[in-house]
Amino acid sequence: MERLTCNTLVLGAGPGGYVAAIRAGQLGLDTIIVEAATPGGTCLNIGCIPSKALIHAAEEFEKAVAFSTESPLGISASKPKLELKKTIAWKDEIVTRLTTGVEALLKKTKVRSVSGWGRLIDGKTCLVTAADGEITISAANIVIATGSVPIEIPALPFGGRVISSTEALSLTRLPRHLAVVGAGYIGLELGTAFAKLGSKVTIVEAGDRILPHYDRELTRPVSGKLKQLGIEVLLNSTARGLSDSGNELVAVDGEGTASVLKADKILVTVGRRPNTDGWGLDQLDLSRDGRFIAIDQHCHTSMTGVFGIGDITGEPMLAHRAMAQGELVAERIAGLPVAWDKISIPAVCFTDPELVTAGLSPEAAKAAGHDIKIGKFPFQANGRAMTTGHEAGFVRVVARADNHVVLGIQAVGSNVSELSSQFGLALEMGSRLEDIAATIHAHPTRGEAVQEAALGALGHALHI
């Protein structure tokens, strides 16, 4: 059996793990990263990146369909055809470029990559089952970055027609009827994409509304678009399982009325859970925080020299949180005086239209005891929004009433994901409404709506 030693061992090469390893390498720490699959984790391989590729393809297809009918832009084209196999190949190529990029970055920073299934024996040792035998790695510091996995529901175990987001991103034949269980952001993003590509999509949601983690004001434009796309949303409904024939999904609504939904594929997106299985968690004496591993402000677990980052450590399960933690943990191990002090972790839903939240919503700000001012600016009054033909949505700024310090910024609208960086920066810098209002925002851009929302909160919006 091969034996390796290192200073820092990173278990899992997702966005948290590979960033931790790269940063550790930059800081001169002798680092090994262990990953059974291709580096990049869920995000690069089966999550953020492939889904955005598919969503983009769907949007382009939607446009082409629009040109083949009646387009107000005066463009006409013949009816488009979709070769999903090719779309997926294009997506795979992007994924490959990115994952090989990660491999190169790891190599460049002298991080040793060990390919195989890693299992922690104790707080200092990892046993890796590789293709050509077992490797024992001893490390002074261990970073657990094992991520999360889709939640399976007992009534609909994955397999056959029942798929998770992973399979949905690699379908080579478009399902004619797609049933989506769960109206969270993953279900809506993929459901919308497939609807645009031509599937008949039905969404089954147990709650009384879509995107239950976001306020209704923000989700209203998304609901409108779902309707426009012909996506049927069954609220207060529970997926009971497949019909006897195995070709349909049986859903029951609040009154107990069952409906049978035609479904070539049933996409289950009811959330994700921390990946706590199979890598030796039971060998370690780690404090837990619900299903997650408990960490402190240095991402340190309850065991000396054992750190946790990313989805395994709690909500929000987002790649950029994991990356920030990965950077922090490497610096921490290198002895730098770092600590988690972020003001906001922006979140984006790539629905149609897109949805961004950063900081506190009005409700959360009030719940935290703040007196607040709210400024809102609709894209209907924004020149750039008009010229792209996507006027739905708005920007909303939440600030303290007493000193105007911005507490949160939210937006819904086409391409607003790109505004998320401005939202994050404003919050981290401790901006006041006056700071945003007094910053020249280039014209004509969607960003002007942010400035106008701040002006609106101050009582003197210009363009509304």
Add this chain to the structure above:
Amino acid sequence: MGIHEIRMPDVGEGITEAEIVEWNVAVGDLVREDDILAAVMTDKATVEIPSPVEGKVSSITGTVGEMTAVGATIITIEVAGTGNVAGDKAGSPEAPAKAPPPEPVTETVPPVVPVKKEIPPAKPARVSIPAPDVETKPPRPLGAKPLASPAVRKRARDAGVQLQYVHGTGPAGRIVHDDLDRFIAGNRSAGASAPDADNSVEEIRIIGLRRKIAERMQESKRNIPHITYVEEVDVTELESLRQHLNADAEDEKPHLTLLPLILRAMVIALKDHPIFSARFDDANDILHRYAASHIGVATQTDRGLMVPVVHHAETRDLWDLAAETKRLAEQARDGSISREDVTGSTITTSSLGALGGIVSTPVINRPEVAVIGVNKIVLRPVYREGVLVPRKIMNLSSSFDHRIVDGWDAARFVQSIRSGLEHPATLFMT
């Protein structure tokens, strides 16, 4: 336009001069009625001089620390109507050469206001700097996250600075790089890093209470041959009694410190040794022996040592002594103590509490003849009936005027106090 003269007030008790300890105004200042012009100090107390008129300060006589005769003009004020000075003198307001006896100046002397009374805060006549924009500086409640950019946060962490202790001067109290610089600079000067050699010498005028203390100490040591006697007292039982009384005390009763118990022990001992409650008029060779026990309690204040007096300690019970010593200490510290409360002691006790050390050589509060110094309580192993036991031990370091008190008498007096403290029941058997 007239001139109003203000003279050094007669503060009573036959005092002929007083020291100016503070000027609250300067020449050219506009003053309103009741604005405080100056503070003067006599042997006994500090007195503030309010303005009886509204006008402009045209002259000031005397500097801080200077002794000024009662009745001498100290301030002249230009007033709108006619002043209290004859018209032809308006140009030369300095007219103190009359050598005025205290009586005839009553008209011109403003009322004496003991500091204790409620005085409206002096309104500085000088143009005040506008208060900073409060809207931009909300108080940062405990636990609230300090507002700072990521770069400032990182610099603070690198420098080992916790931002919650840094005052932010930016908008909405945001901590900016300059605030951090200032904080770090401030900390460094207070820190342990080797300071630069500093050759400066500061000249500090010893005035006011400090000068008074200096004079009194000097007189005491110059005139009185001190004899100091130190004895060890086992206060284990006394402390246990005190804790019991505190634990059982009803809410309205004051918290018992050791002091009232010591006062009580002194009262009991003075019954058998009345010579120690006395004032020695050494100029006339007369010892005034007091039947009463007026016990001075040396008290540290921000301005220096003061000795408020518990009058007739012999008539007070323990709780009364506790309440009275508490009141006196508070008023001495906040400056509101009356002259009566700092005069007339016949014996004094001095304690530095936890800072009391093992032994001290207290200086007698002249013209008294004895001072009882209280050192700190320490838990010590002590032989009792052949066995080492932990006991709470406290030393009494006491000084006596050897002209009046022989060592033998001093020792017996201290033993008497000790006996009372070691057998606390006897403190209450009279």
